[in-house]
Amino acid sequence: MFGQANVLAQGAANFPPSVEDFYLPSILPWGAHNSYWFTKITFMVWLAVGILILFFLLSYRNPQLVPTKKQWFAESIYGFVRNNIAVDMIGHQGVRFAPYFTTLFCFVLLTNAFAIIPFFQISPNSHIAFPAFLAIISYVLFNYVGIKHHGAAKYFKNSLIPPAPWYILPLLIPIEAFSTFLVRPFSLAVRLFANMFAGHMLLLVFTLGGFAMLNATALLAPVSVLSWLMTVALTFLEFLVICLQAYVFTVLTASYVQGALAEEH
Amino acid sequence: MDVLAAVSGSTAAIGYGLAAIGPGIGVGLVFSAYIQSTARQPESSRMTLPYVWIGFAVIEALALLGVAFGFVWAK
Numbered sequence: 001m002f003g004q005a006n007v008l009a010q011g012a013a014n015f016p017p018s019v020e021d022f023y024l025p026s027i028l029p030w031g032a033h034n035s036y037w038f039t040k041i042t043f044m045v046w047l048a049v050g051i052l053i054l055f056f057l058l059s060y061r062n063p064q065l066v067p068t069k070k071q072w073f074a075e076s077i078y079g080f081v082r083n084n085i086a087v088d089m090i091g092h093q094g095v096r097f098a099p100y101f102t103t104l105f106c107f108v109l110l111t112n113a114f115a116i117i118p119f120f121q122i123s124p125n126s127h128i129a130f131p132a133f134l135a136i137i138s139y140v141l142f143n144y145v146g147i148k149h150h151g152a153a154k155y156f157k158n159s160l161i162p163p164a165p166w167y168i169l170p171l172l173i174p175i176e177a178f179s180t181f182l183v184r185p186f187s188l189a190v191r192l193f194a195n196m197f198a199g200h201m202l203l204l205v206f207t208l209g210g211f212a213m214l215n216a217t218a219l220l221a222p223v224s225v226l227s228w229l230m231t232v233a234l235t236f237l238e239f240l241v242i243c244l245q246a247y248v249f250t251v252l253t254a255s256y257v258q259g260a261l262a263e264e265h
Numbered sequence: 266m267d268v269l270a271a272v273s274g275s276t277a278a279i280g281y282g283l284a285a286i287g288p289g290i291g292v293g294l295v296f297s298a299y300i301q302s303t304a305r306q307p308e309s310s311r312m313t314l315p316y317v318w319i320g321f322a323v324i325e326a327l328a329l330l331g332v333a334f335g336f337v338w339a340k
Contacts, residue, residue, distance in 0.1 A: 019336055088315055187323070190329060191322060191325070191329055194330070194332045194333045195329060197332065197333070198329070198332045247318065248318055248319075248321075251315055251318055251319060252319060255315075255319055
């Protein structure tokens with residue numbers, strides 16, 4: 001890490017950051033090129049999984065009637081997702097889905113948070129593979145729930161045929177099919193990915209831009225401080241985006257499940 | 266044909282600037298509607314909040330598609 005700072009101070013880092021900056025060197029095998037089996041990203045995903053499993057297991061291992069601090073914290077996260085997302089969006093049936101939504105919310109929140117935690121400073125979700133897989137899970141979930149609840153024929157009829165005059169249906173059915181079965185998972189994945197990608201890029205531009213100006217001319221060098229202050233401010237913005245995107249991903253999944261469960265269109 | 270002006274490098278940045286106009290207006294409309302409805306009927310603020318975030322997220326996706334495809338089509 002300090003080596004990295006040295007590299008930056010000597011101006012070795014190329015300034016306009018590119019997509020290449022998202023491909024971190026391999027950890028296992030150490031320093032290998034073009035080997036992405038075990039990188040910092042992989043490590044962070046497993047770490048997030050481990051932290052979440054341990055946290056919820058430990059905080060609920062010995063539940064008390066008057067909750068301990070840890071139990072209170074875990075319960076308020078679960079309570080928030082259950083009451084403000086699952087029940088608000090889906091209704092009383094939503095309680096069934098609350099455990100999955102809580103897991104999803106915590107996982108996205110924690111993997112997003114790596115974007116601003118010192119020494120991690122990149123979110124696994126800035127690689128599209130992870131948001132894409134989470135979106136696939138949500139996609140399978142809401143389709144499965146809908147088919148199980150209504151039966152396949154009624155589910156597809158409900159979600160494809162809106163209550164509209166027959167002559168407009170040839171136009172509406174393709175639009176509905178496109179928006180429900182293609183755009184939903186795609187936009188779910190791209191939204192989270194692009195937010196984390198753009199956020200990391202933004203921080204890189206101002207951090208590396210500071211070093212670039214420091215090394216440019218004596219006149220520009222003091223301006224680099226301004227650039228780094230901007231990085232600090234943007235880190236706070238990133239914090240907002242991190243929480244918001246975790247919330248939005250969960251709320252949208254809940255709203256898709258609600259749509260699949262709804263009786264009428 | 267004489268070339269009067271030429272642009273070098275990636276024009277994706279200009280494209281993204283243009284792409285951000287629509288979502289910018291859209292996100293503005295979402296929050297203005299929320300503020301208005303809350304000012305008129307403060308007790309509805311909690312009820313409408315999830316829809317604000319859904320609307321915001323759906324509109325914002327357009328701008329974010331711009332970020333992603335700016336890099337995809339940059340070359």
